[in-house]
Amino acid sequence: MARIYLTDTTLRDGSHTVSHQFSPDDVTKVAKALDDAGIDLIEIGHGDGLTGSTINYGFSDYKELDVIRAAAGVVKRAKVTVLLIPGIGSVEDLEEAVHAGATAVRVATHVTEADVAEQHIKAAKKMGLWTVGFLMMAHMADAERVLQEAKKMESYGADVVYCTDSAGAMLPADVTEKISLLKANLSIPIGFHSHNNLGLAIANSVAAVDAGATYIDGSLSGLGAGAGNTPTDTLVAVFNRMGLEHGADLYKTMDASTEALAPVLLAKGVTAQTNLDALICGYAGVYSSFMLHARRAAVRFGVDLRDILIELGRRRAVGGQEDWIIEVANEIAQNKVK
Structure with a gap:
């Protein structure tokens, strides 16, 4: 195309x-x-x-x-x-x-x-x-x-x-x-x-x-x-x-x-309409409930929230696998150091 x-x-x-x-x-x-x-x-x-x-x-x-x-x-x-x-x-x-x-x-x-x-x-x-x-x-x-x-x-x-x-x-x-x-x-x-x-x-x-x-x-x-x-x-x-x-x-x-x-x-007293948190969840293909945990992990490990969610989507994470969020954030942080 x-x-x-x-x-x-x-x-x-x-x-x-x-x-x-x-x-x-x-x-x-x-x-x-x-x-x-x-x-x-x-x-x-x-x-x-x-x-x-x-x-x-x-x-x-x-x-x-x-x-x-x-x-x-x-x-x-x-x-x-x-x-x-x-x-x-x-x-x-x-x-x-x-x-x-x-x-x-x-x-x-x-x-x-x-x-x-x-x-x-x-x-x-x-x-x-x-x-x-x-x-x-x-x-x-x-x-x-x-x-x-x-x-x-x-x-x-x-x-x-x-x-x-x-x-x-x-x-x-x-x-x-x-x-x-x-x-x-x-x-x-x-x-x-x-x-x-x-x-x-x-x-x-x-x-x-x-x-x-x-x-x-x-x-x-x-x-x-x-x-x-x-x-x-x-x-x-x-x-x-x-x-x-x-x-x-x-x-x-x-x-x-x-x-x-x-x-x-x-x-100017105007608020943007688009919810970019929802956007990145849809783009990554993960539960929206992952957002809060991913945001905390992003701050803790100093990495981009979006990278965490996209990697979780690549791994096809589902509900009950929230422990992966910390693991993924840590791996991204370690890779940044290399």
């Missing part, structure tokens, strides 16, 4: 959760952590895209270009990405974003209005940007209409076209139908962006990959509008379990949530 490319939208879609108040300092911390984790594209800016800071969509206290510069200053390998919605942002706004350090853009339209993106996609390509066509509210059109609009974006020069479940309204069967048709009829890669309003963001992302999508969106701890986006941390764990090729490191992605994002959110 083809390599999967991950776009993290914590610092753009996730900004809805904090009323678009990520500061340049916040962006520096989170963007650096995401880049270190191996995320391919890191989306930055107001939740409604370039120049979205208005009375209609909510004002940010921080200058948009300063936020982009903050990300560009620490990101070494990922594409610093911005969202442009024609009618909110303009080609001129995009030019300023490029000067500030943006290297990719997602040009977003309603699913039936791809034609309004022609000018912006063509201009973005002339600027040398990696350019994504982003068809929003894709649940509102049937598969044939989504394909019709996607072909327009392909013809304008888009490098990728996205089927975007903006309302979190799609079921896995809907995703499979739409992505499969796009995959069969386009010559460029297909992407998928999901919201978790029906609790199906991970399932829909998996369905998208199975149907041929190679660009998948997430956000740390699922931060985003409505019920949030597909959690990037969980997505990486699931893709690892599926044996898919991608560039993200699971531990570093989890740490980006707990060590970079969580303190930023806490300072």
Whole structure:
């Protein structure tokens, strides 16, 4: 199966959760952590895209270009990405974003209005940007209409076209139908962006990959509008379990949530939703009741809790074998010394 490319939208879609108040300092911390984790594209800016800071969509206290510069200053390998919605942002706004350090853009339209993106996609390509066509509210059109609009974006020069479940309204069967048709009829890669309003963001992302999508969106701890986006941390764990090729490191992605994002959110009175303890238990395949014992053993032996649980899963530990937790933690500690 083809390599999967991950776009993290914590610092753009996730900004809805904090009323678009990520500061340049916040962006520096989170963007650096995401880049270190191996995320391919890191989306930055107001939740409604370039120049979205208005009375209609909510004002940010921080200058948009300063936020982009903050990300560009620490990101070494990922594409610093911005969202442009024609009618909110303009080609001129995009030019300023490029000067500030943006290297990719997602040009977003309603699913039936791809034609309004022609000018912006063509201009973005002339600027040398990696350019994504982003068809929003894709649940509102049937598969044939989504394909019709996607072909327009392909013809304008888009490098990728996205089927975007903006309302979190799609079921896995809907995703499979739409992505499969796009995959069969386009010559460029297909992407998928999901919201978790029906609790199906991970399932829909998996369905998208199975149907041929190679660009998948997430956000740390699922931060985003409505019920949030597909959690990037969980997505990486699931893709690892599926044996898919991608560039993200699971531990570093989890740490980006707990060590970079969580303190930023806490300072704004927001608590991250994703339970990463539960995530690692599921990833390892062990009883959740092992968590408390493993946490104590991790502290006692100075080792990573996750390593303990994963090794217990490899050994297929079950209830009644809690004594293995100490044994495993000790072995990991001894191996660190060697």
